[in-house]
Amino acid sequence: MTAGGARIEGALRRAIDARRPAIAAFLTAGYPDRARFTACLRSAASAADVVEIGVPFSDPVADGPTIQRASGVAIRDGMTLASLLEELRAGAALSAPVVLMSYVNPLLAYGPRRFAHDAAASGVHGVILPDLPLQEQDLLAPDLRDASIALVQLVAPTTPPERARRLALTSEGFVYAIAVTGTTGGAAGDAAPLRRAIAMLKEACATPVLAGFGIRDASHVASLVPPADGVVVGSALVEAIDAGVEPAAFLAGLTR
């Protein structure tokens, strides 16, 4: 396992061992603006087990309205992958491990090798690449491995069981179980098949399993953990920030 993967998994294990749902908090880089993003990130890191930072992209086809809007705002404000990495490198270390979530094109434009090197130097422990499925990962995986950065695999409700097991065994840090057939922030469907799918992933691997996409509140979290070890919260957190709620306060409310 990569050092980054071990660090992420270690942070999640502390929550699992304490018998509480592990929380990964997602924020769009540079949203609502550069200064407030930095404050939100620190607040989220103080309350979450892992922080996930979304790199804004012009064509976010896997994202629902909330993250689309946040990405658009951040791009117009001049946020780029380079400035995010610079900010992470210059700032004080965060209390939670950092995972970047990015569409693949900004990473390709930056250069895969250079990205892996600079991300590691900026304290990034893992990446989630929503438009780089397993069969295309040769493009980045070797460079990420060399830089000890974990590559988190996503498993969807449409993923056939055999492939799901393979993804679970390949994933580092945690396994990202997509909770809805749709884009980020989408409305939750029937919980029963999702719980069964998560239980299958838990059986397939020893890596923690987090459910994400459309996770909104404490009762939603409780309906999925267990079998999941925790959740990723994105759109709901961004909406809370829009409503003026402190990220740490919102995140604390998820496990009450």
Added chain:
Amino acid sequence: MSDFLATMEAGSRERVRAARRAVSEAALVERAGRSAIPPPLVLDRSGFDLIAEIKPKSPSLGRLLPEACDVPTLASGLREAGAAALSVLTEPEAFGGSLDLLRRVAQAVDAPVLRKDFLVDPYQVAEARAAGASGVLLVARLLDDTRLAEMLRAAHELSLFTIVEVFGEHEIDRAARHVLDAPGTCLLGVNARDLVSLSVDRGRPARLLRLVPPGITTVAESGLRSAEDAETASSLGFSLALVGEALLRSPRPEAAARSMVDAGRAARGRFGAFGGSFVAETLVAPLARLAREAAAALSDPAFLAENDAVLRSWAGRPTPLAEAPGLSRALGARILLKREDLAHTGAHKVNNAVGQSLLARRLGARRVIAETGAGQHGVATAAACARLGLPCRITMGAEDVARQAQNVERMRRLGAVLSVVEDGDRTLSAAIGEALRAWVADPVETYYLVGSVVGPHPYPWLVRKLQSVIGREARDQVLAQEARLPDAIVACVGGGSNALGLFHAFREDESVALLGFEAEGAASISRGRPGVLHGAMSLVLQDAAGQVKDAHSVAAGLDYPGVGPEHAYLAASGRVRYEGVSDAEAIEAFDLCCRTEGIVPALESSHALAGARRLARARPGITIVVGLSGRGDKDLG
């Protein structure tokens, strides 16, 4: 002599006996083991490879290699053209081969070489290795279980890969068992030729493939005559094709090999470094199913017959190819127009909409979603869905809705529901993004009917296959009318479906120049960089940070910051030349066509006319086929 295989077997046994008398098996194995380890078989990540076969003659075709042929040079050329391995026939009587021929090829190329023969004895496996081969082919029918296992073991001990070949349905189980049990690299070859009667059944490989258990790498053998055959074999799931006669009889074997490699990989969604399937995990399984079903449909005679019948009776095909006297006079060249504007709904888009709507029905889809820019694909899809009674929703950017009002009205009349996209660039790119999101929310019951050669695999390949009818017709028409090929073919390129559809049939006609014209403000090929947009690696207009730039064109159908991945490859390979055309040049060409020909072309197609004008200035008097992709009524509002 009715049983060819029995004759070959008898000869093979006789040769082993003779060889053993000259060199003992122990001495041979010792010598083979001492020779340098031959290069291993390395397969391309696209999932498709070619093994090019060299044989001096064949029982069905007689002499294939001229006496004076420089075999090592031929072999190097085929390797250079992309063959993963070379196969050398070593059987002397019917095929004129020898171990010496294999030795010369193995010495000349830095590629794995397969010994193809009618091998009956492990002694011959050692002979292969001693001559420099990397692999051996074993005909299952010649070997009982014990012997076959023994031969496979001998090959593995000498670091040779193996192909176990079958040609009968009842042989599959037994051969598959051996392939799965064999140590090392072992593939299953499916021969379209019956080695007893020598007859070829071109449907056999597809039938047999269905019986092969998962986890086995398969090789299609015999009966592959063209790049299209390689494409079909690959699309059905063959990982390799072993081709000899089609290459050796070609006037340019290297070009023929390259075409087969390209075609086989295109069927896997790989166009050189471009293409692929860069999508959310949610779409991976639905796209894999679509690719499987599309490949099955496109090699199903009943599906193709229905598609063809609908194109004729409902869409008005074939469309005319006719000389344009007014434009010819004005431009100083012989201009032939391929009149896709006369196809039903007014553009080439209907070719794709018909095929994919039939595919949607075959897949049991409950509804169809499609994006549109100029509205032509939206209208074609709405019409095709109305015909089949499939509910249909069209996503369209708000800016395009405003500038293509007539097509918006037509879509509504045809029963489509319109989703107006206010986000992003408010044109085609935003409409594609929104259609992808709608599809990801219901990938099983919704069929996404992509309108161009863009998006994740299988769309670029599928749409090109369905649009290739344009070029097939045009090639037949031009040969019938002019008794020669044109000097050049020009088409406009947005996503690029009409251009690929027209170019494809001419890709191997080296004398025909192929030119694509992009809108200058949306020139992804001339001004883009490699990147991933909407599911494929292609050329993309983007800034230094990898954010996709807004495109700008007076023609809504060209107003897209990306381009189909096959175009990116054709640009890189140099087969097609791409240039930009300004809005002003396009409008000038539009006016000229209206006045001199009495034809109102689409603004998109006017880019092709402007390109023809530029080309005619540079090369006066030449014959140019122009893809008149659509009519321009929509642009007059």
